[in-house]
Amino acid sequence: MKYVDKLRNSGLRPTKQRLQICEVLFNTEKTYHFTINDLALKIKNQLNNKISLATVYNTVHAFEKKGYLKQIPINSNQTYFDTNISDHHHFYDLKEEKLIDLENSDVGPINILKKINGKKIKSVEVLVKLED
Amino acid sequence: MKYVDKLRNSGLRPTKQRLQICEVLFNTEKTYHFTINDLALKIKNQLNNKISLATVYNTVHAFEKKGYLKQIPINSNQTYFDTNISDHHHFYDLKEEKLIDLENSDVGPINILKKINGKKIKSVEVLVKLED
DNA sequence: ACACTTTTTTAGAATCATTATAAACTACCA
């Protein structure tokens, strides 16, 4: 999808800064995990161009809300995001403090038997912690 | 287990404050979820007695490290803990911002097929997000 | 009980991710 459309769908106008953020986020061979700080650094290095943190936060959150990015549920002082928005899970290597993708097929079907009245399941996320 | 032993096993001496924290954490009919702030308030109300935040943080972290409390992997500005240390999972009601226990038997077996060289699985945690 | 050392508690300061603000800037549309 064109970056312009991703932005518009997320309720954002396609400005220069936002398009640059899109470049860094989506113009990659592989998907990746990042924190806002990681991303701001990547932008600075990759584009030789500083974008204010506020703009990075805004854009990332808009994408997350729309589903073009996923937040990874993990306890850390920083919030981790994933450019891989397919249905998948994560290993978390406690020692290295690194996330590793786990494809859905690596986990097998998960069957939530309990139902909550009037609520429906939006997502099922698995975090597998690894130690040595 | 006696509070004194829980504390000693966690590398802490049984002081008055720590024993009071134990009362609030473990002397309950049901298990519960809490943030540090929740706990500090509960202590103040339940024991009519203020314990400094630093002490609460220290004690909770020591228990968490030893496994007498669990951290719940969820993205929030605050860290959530659980006094239920049995193997179980959570619903997270996005609207109410509330956690609900999911017994292991409510989820069914989870089979992690992918292996990482030299690492072993420490825990498998499932977070099921709920919407209306 | 006493003197002495070590650990703990505490209030407040420091840190750091995130969010809010408000002024300067830019995109969009008539």
Add this chain to the structure above:
DNA sequence: TGGTAGTTTATAATGATTCTAAAAAAGTGT
């Protein structure tokens, strides 16, 4: 081209967590 509404930015504010250093409590040996 002008005007309005949306953006960017640096900076300030917020708020959870961690750090600090001095006072208090607990442990130890006599």
